[in-house]
Amino acid sequence: MSSTSTDSPSSDDRVLSGMRPTGALHLGHYHGALKNWAQLQNAHTCFFFVADWHALTTHYETPETISAHTIEMVIDWLAAGVDPSKATLFVQSRVLEHAELFLLLGMGTPLSWLERVPTYKDQIANLKDKDLTTYGFLGYPLLQAADILIYLARYVPVGADQVPHIEMSREIARRFNNLYGKDPLIEAQARAAAAKLPDSVRAQFHALRRAADQDGLTDKRDEARELIATSKLSRAEKDALRAQLGGGRRQILREPEALLTPESKLPGLDGRKMSKSYGNAIAIREDRASVEQKVKRMPTDPARVKRTDPGNPERCPVWQFHQAYTDEATRNWVQQGCTSAGIGCLECKQPVIDAILREQQPMLERAQPYVDNPGLVRDILADGCDKARTAARHTMHAVRDAMGLKL
Numbered sequence: 001m002s003s004t005s006t007d008s009p010s011s012d013d014r015v016l017s018g019m020r021p022t023g024a025l026h027l028g029h030y031h032g033a034l035k036n037w038a039q040l041q042n043a044h045t046c047f048f049f050v051a052d053w054h055a056l057t058t059h060y061e062t063p064e065t066i067s068a069h070t071i072e073m074v075i076d077w078l079a080a081g082v083d084p085s086k087a088t089l090f091v092q093s094r095v096l097e098h099a100e101l102f103l104l105l106g107m108g109t110p111l112s113w114l115e116r117v118p119t120y121k122d123q124i125a126n127l128k129d130k131d132l133t134t135y136g137f138l139g140y141p142l143l144q145a146a147d148i149l150i151y152l153a154r155y156v157p158v159g160a161d162q163v164p165h166i167e168m169s170r171e172i173a174r175r176f177n178n179l180y181g182k183d184p185l186i187e188a189q190a191r192a193a194a195a196k197l198p199d200s201v202r203a204q205f206h207a208l209r210r211a212a213d214q215d216g217l218t219d220k221r222d223e224a225r226e227l228i229a230t231s232k233l234s235r236a237e238k239d240a241l242r243a244q245l246g247g248g249r250r251q252i253l254r255e256p257e258a259l260l261t262p263e264s265k266l267p268g269l270d271g272r273k274m275s276k277s278y279g280n281a282i283a284i285r286e287d288r289a290s291v292e293q294k295v296k297r298m299p300t301d302p303a304r305v306k307r308t309d310p311g312n313p314e315r316c317p318v319w320q321f322h323q324a325y326t327d328e329a330t331r332n333w334v335q336q337g338c339t340s341a342g343i344g345c346l347e348c349k350q351p352v353i354d355a356i357l358r359e360q361q362p363m364l365e366r367a368q369p370y371v372d373n374p375g376l377v378r379d380i381l382a383d384g385c386d387k388a389r390t391a392a393r394h395t396m397h398a399v400r401d402a403m404g405l406k407l
């Protein structure tokens with residue numbers, strides 16, 4: 001769709017993404033999301049934010065961790081090379097406009113759209129120790145849609161698990177534009193033309209149009225077009241109905257696209273997905289001694305009980321680390337040495353340890369000033385919040401107008 005009057009020029013290629021404040025991030029986050037963010041900021045207008053309201057949808061009983069987790073997490077963003085002179089970094093709860101858009105979008109969002117999001121029932125089943133049958137948790141993807149739509153974001157870099165949420169944001173934007181982006185002239189002409197249709201045809205046409213507009217069913221739109229084509233209306237009347245059907249809507253909110261983050265090649269220390277809750281993670285700012293210890297304790301191919309037993313790298317999580325971290329010569333050395341029992345596992349792990357430490361060094365250096373003075377992080381966020389608010393307010397003016405909230 002082409003851009004519209006509500007887009008300011010710089011909003012055309014906006015990227016937006018958010019993370020819940022989980023505290024210190026690990027190397028999986030770095031190789032999954034953050035490296036990607038640090039790239040995107042060079043080519044796009046980027047907004048990256050801390051989704052602290054989203055954290056409360058599931059952790060409403062533990063508010064005491066949010067603030068510290070926010071600072072820790074943002075230090076890791078900065079450590080990873082996310083640059084506040086290029087990207088806008090902010091905190092969701094300090095841009096109240098998100099809440100206003102969330103409320104307004106809630107008016108016309110069918111409950112069934114929220115209930116059918118796959119993560120909804122999954123999470124309720126998985127987190128049995130928490131009562132997630134709350135209004136806030138049901139609204140999680142709607143709040144996320146507000147986060148995205150308020151910046152008219154074009155691209156949303158996320159992992160595969162978030163794609164259904166982006167899909168829903170698209171549907172919500174489409175529905176909003178259909179409901180509130182009507183062109184009064186086209187509407188009047190179409191109404192006059194429809195009045196000339198026989199009652200039963202008109203009813204059928206309205207039903208098809210509604211299905212096409214509200215539920216995005218394109219085959220219904222095609223059927224409605226067919227109905228117009230075979231009617232006895234004049235050419236001008238047919239054109240008016242087709243214009244109404246083909247959109248004839250102002251694009252107030254933009255339909256965003258998911259930018260699927262490539263899956264990180266790095267598993268956890270035990271070969272499963274790296275996750276703090278599995279206890280198999282290495283933090284982005286893990287101290288040197290601890291990195292060394294963690295890698296040295298990694299499980300290896302269970303067939304290598306003794307140093308003289310040959311092994312198979314395919315059955316060893318250390319091999320996956322080699323694939324993420326070391327060069328071809330080193331990997332050949334591993335293949336050769338492991339399968340012939342020519343090298344020991346500790347020997348094999350050393351190049352991985354060295355590579356991780358080498359990768360972390362510049363990140364530790366970038367983080368240090370912020371660790372020494374967290375006030376700097378607060379300043380960056382305050383500045384980012386101001387910028388985000390300006391952009392959000394711009395959209396909200398158009399949204400309020402479209403929804404009749406003007407004096």
Ligand code: TRP
Binds near residue numbers: 020148
């Ligand atoms: N739901 C996202 C997650 O858990 C976090 C998030 C909230 C988000 N709002 C967003 C991501 C908007 C992208 C865009 O990872």
Ligand code: SF4
Binds near residue numbers: 319334338348
């Ligand atoms: Fe794993 Fe390396 Fe030991 Fe082989 S030598 S089992 S690849 S750690």
